[in-house]
Amino acid sequence: GIQVEQSPPDLILQEGANSTLRCNFSDSVNNLQWFHQNPWGQLINLFYIPSGTKQNGRLSATTVATERYSLLYISSSQTTDSGVYFCAVTRQAGTALIFGKGTTLSVSS
């Protein structure tokens, strides 16, 4: 089945710093979603981005489908950005998401 790898596994930042999280996937996908899991465990949808670039405030994401990777950019990080960021993909409509192991981000003030 399709493999999803995220890097780095852990990231520690000072407030105000920028960061880039990477997601590599082993096959073509019809869906790629980025999630933020907050300290209470809630998974929050950040982006649906099987290809192209999107921006939402301080967050942006780019997926290069032909090269099978996606990047999540966090600018001017805040302590509330702390948590685990997951990338998840599906190969075709109707199937379940396949998750990477996540990147744990810690932002300190």
Added chain:
Amino acid sequence: DGGITQSPKYLFRKEGQNVTLSCEQNLNHDAMYWYRQDPGQGLRLIYYSQIVNDFQKGDIAEGYSVSREKKESFPLTVTSAQKNPTAFYLCASRRGGDQRNIQYFGAGTRLSVL
């Protein structure tokens, strides 16, 4: 408010006991999913259902059972056959016919063994 409600937030299971986790959605979504998350890991699929009265096993279905009698509800039973049930359980749903396949998640249930 529209959304996915999981209950309870915390659940404790005694040895040999079956427990049921609730997942209800009022989004009118056709498909529902159950995932398991272990510490430091991503989510893994337990069961999913595309329509009422139909469901399929995921990657780690052993020791679990589900039912889908109503569109809004997809309860998960953790049976005594599941030897390592301590984990965080997340339910998700997806709108039928959504070719983008976007899934939305509930707040989760933490299950521990006494």
